Amino acid sequence: MKIGVVGLGYVGSVTVAVLAEAGNEIIAVDVDRDKIESLSRGEPPIYEPGLKEALTRNRENIHFSSSFEQLRGSAACFLCVPTPNRGGKIDLSYVVSASESVSSVDANTVIVIKSTVLPGTASMVRERAGMRVVSNPEFTREGSAVEDTRHPDRIVVGSAGAPEAQLVENIWKFTGSPVLRTNNENAELIKYASNAFLSIKISFINEISNLCERIPGGDVEVVAKGMGMDRRIAPYFLKAGIGYGGSCFPKDTEALLSFAQEKGDPLKIVEASRMVNEGRISRFLDMVKRAEPPSNATDISVLGVAFKDSTDDIRESQAAKLVRALIPLYRSVYFYDPVVKTFEGATRCGSLEECIQQSRTVVIATEWPEFGRLSTMGFTGNVIDGRRILSPDISEKFYAVGLNHA
Ligand code: UDX
Numbered sequence: 165m166k167i168g169v170v171g172l173g174y175v176g177s178v179t180v181a182v183l184a185e186a187g188n189e190i191i192a193v194d195v196d197r198d199k200i201e202s203l204s205r206g207e208p209p210i211y212e213p214g215l216k217e218a219l220t221r222n223r224e225n226i227h228f229s230s231s232f233e234q235l236r237g238s239a240a241c242f243l244c245v246p247t248p249n250r251g252g253k254i255d256l257s258y259v260v261s262a263s264e265s266v267s268s269v270d271a272n273t274v275i276v277i278k279s280t281v282l283p284g285t286a287s288m289v290r291e292r293a294g295m296r297v298v299s300n301p302e303f304t305r306e307g308s309a310v311e312d313t314r315h316p317d318r319i320v321v322g323s324a325g326a327p328e329a330q331l332v333e334n335i336w337k338f339t340g341s342p343v344l345r346t347n348n349e350n351a352e353l354i355k356y357a358s359n360a361f362l363s364i365k366i367s368f369i370n371e372i373s374n375l376c377e378r379i380p381g382g383d384v385e386v387v388a389k390g391m392g393m394d395r396r397i398a399p400y401f402l403k404a405g406i407g408y409g410g411s412c413f414p415k416d417t418e419a420l421l422s423f424a425q426e427k428g429d430p431l432k433i434v435e436a437s438r439m440v441n442e443g444r445i446s447r448f449l450d451m452v453k454r455a456e457p458p459s460n461a462t463d464i465s466v467l468g469v470a471f472k473d474s475t476d477d478i479r480e481s482q483a484a485k486l487v488r489a490l491i492p493l494y495r496s497v498y499f500y501d502p503v504v505k506t507f508e509g510a511t512r513c514g515s516l517e518e519c520i521q522q523s524r525t526v527v528i529a530t531e532w533p534e535f536g537r538l539s540t541m542g543f544t545g546n547v548i549d550g551r552r553i554l555s556p557d558i559s560e561k562f563y564a565v566g567l568n569h570a
Contacts, residue, residue, distance in 0.1 A: 166191065167335065168241035168273065170232075170262045172199055174309060174411070174477075175278055175302055176244030177208050181218035182313040183242075184225035186338045191235050192228045204228045211476040211503050214310040232265040240274045240331055241266050242300070247279050247419075254282055254419045260292065267293040274328045276300045280355050280416055282423050286322065286348035296328040299348045301355035306410065307474030319343045322351020356420040360434045363413045365401040367437035370444060373404035373566030384566025385552055404566040406529060406550040407444030409471035409480040414441075445485050448550050448565065455546045455563050456525040458493035463523035465498040466490065467516070467538075468530020468551075469507050476503040483529035486550070490527075498522040502532055517541070528553060 165188045169180045172194040180192045194200055199209050206220050219226065227234065235241055243266075245258035263275050275297045277286055290297040299322035304312035319336045321343060323329035333343055344354075369388055376382030384404040392399025408414070417434050424431045456464060471481035478484045487510050490497050497510040500519035505512060513519035516537060520526050524545035528535055531551040538547065539558045547554065549564035556562055556569075 165189070165240075165335065166238045168193060168235040168238040168266070170194070170235075170241060170243050170266065171245035171258070171279070172196075172203060172209075172228075173244065173246065174210055174212065174306060175304065176242070177203065177210065177219070178212065178215060178304065178309040178313050179242055179244055179278065179302075180226060181215055181222060181310065183335070184222035185218055185314075186335075188225065188335070190226045191238060192226055193230065193232060193235060194228075195230060197230050200228045200230045212309050213307065213474055218310055232269050235266060235273065236270045238270065238273045240276050240298075240335060242276045242278050244278045247281055249415050249418055252418055252422050254423075256281065256285060256288075259285065259289065263289045263293040263295065263297075267295050271295060274298055274331055276332055278302050280359075280412070280419075281352055282356070282419060283349040283352040285352060287324075290324070290348075296323075296325055297348065298323045298328050298332045299351035300332055301351060303355070303358060306477055307472060315339055316341045320351045320354050321345050322348040324348060356416055356423075359412055359416045360420055360431070360437070362401050363408055363417055363441070364433055364437040366403070366405075366408045366413075367440035369402045369404045370407065370565075371440055374447070376566045377568050379568055382566070382568040383556070387566075403531070404552060405444075405482075405531070406448045406486060406565065407441045407482045409482045409485075410477065411479045414438075414480045445482060445489060448486065449489055451563055451565075452490070452525075452527055452548050453493070455548055455561070456494075460495050462494050462525075463496045463498060464490055464494045465500070465513070465519045465523045465526045466510070467500055467519065467526060467528045467535045468532055469499055469501045469504050469510075470530050473530055473532040476501075478504060478507075481530075483550075486527070486529050496522075501530065502534055520545075 167188045168191045169176050170193045180190050184190045208215050243262050245262050248255050275295045277299050286297045286299045319341050321329050321332050373384035376384040388402040391397050392402050417438055466487050469483045470478055491509040498513050498519055499510045500513045520543050527548045529550050536553055539554055546561040547559050
């Protein structure tokens with residue numbers, strides 16, 4: 165099938181690779197010519213495990229272009245363009261302009277909205293562009309986006325018409341994943357409700373972790389494990405730490421809150437989850453300062469600056485916020501991240517080994533599994549674990565989120 169994908173960021177470039185791998189002819193369009201050029205050379209502009217390999221393996225099925233004209237004759241066109249927040253509100257201008265560009269080329273193409281958009285957006289696009297519009301939100305996580313797109317937990321297909329819903333269902337049939345068919349509005353809300361719920365789970369365990377720090381012998385890892393053994397709760401997204409970041413949770417919860425407010429039914433639990441998340445860095449900073457009092461004669465090392473492991477994305481990264489907060493407090497801040505190469509105001513080390521040699525205090529800010537090696541490196545300084553990846557017996561000077569030593 166000839167399929168278009170518009171917007172080649174994290175979601176779009178992975179969609180291109182996976183749909184090409186399934187045997188489709190993909191027209192991959194972005195208005196950014198530099199991006200098209202680097203993708204055509206086989207260089208994705210982002211780091212995502214398996215993406216470069218998948219694009220290379222399937223390059224015969226992919227045509228990169230900055231011209232919408234190439235989309236003519238596509239059965240469906242996936243919109244994967246950004247929906248940023250401006251002043252707390254979602255900006256739909258990229259979705260609107262991309263859909264109008266597609267409709268001006270071929271009015272028979274089915275528009276498939278993958279971008280995260282508030283309920284009512286697909287109907288608005290349908291009216292403005294005069295096209296058939298299917299809502300097909302993505303639930304992929306950065307760092308495992310290729311695998312998540314190949315094998316999603318579910319495929320949500322929202323549509324006003326059965327033939328276009330069937331078309332999209334057929335496109336994803338190769339995944340073997342269960343399909344939920346509904347209207348556009350429910351599909352749009354499923355995406356926000358899912359992200360908001362996951363962010364609530366994280367903030368909940370982070371508040372429990374605060375409590376653990378106040379209870380002699382308290383350890384949030386054990387409490388989360390005990391909770392997660394209940395199948396109704398499940399063990400996922402109960403990892404306490406310095407809070408959630410990234411391009412989705414902060415942005416989507418903010419957009420959902422202002423949408424709910426406007427509708428007259430504010431979401432108090434989502435609001436609370438955001439407040440808890442906003443307090444994570446200052447609380448963790450206090451822990452760091454207690455272990456290593458700030459001084460302009462002291463250096464400090466931070467492991468990880470991305471918002472999570474297996475990505476180079478520092479958008480809304482809690483780790484990046486922490487590094488920025490540490491810079492004015494210490495003489496030098498050293499960092500090591502397996503894929504992030506530069507960070508303004510901090511000095512990058514080429515390896516974990518080099519980083520821990522720079523100072524007597526090491527702070528773990530991103531959950532890269534590689535940092536677990538610290539436990540076998542004989543480091544005797546302060547270790548402050550903001551992601552609970554090390555075992556508490558690593559050092560006498562071990563401090564961690566959600567852990568009380570007494
Ligand atoms: C998220 C959703 O998981 C995905 O379904 C949606 O499509 C996009 O947003 P992503 O932002 O890539 O994906 O990463 P995710 O793995 O969800 O982690 C988000 C943040 O939460 C990270 O900062 C991570 O460190 C933090 N997190 C996650 C925790 O602090 N604890 C956890 O238990 C899980």
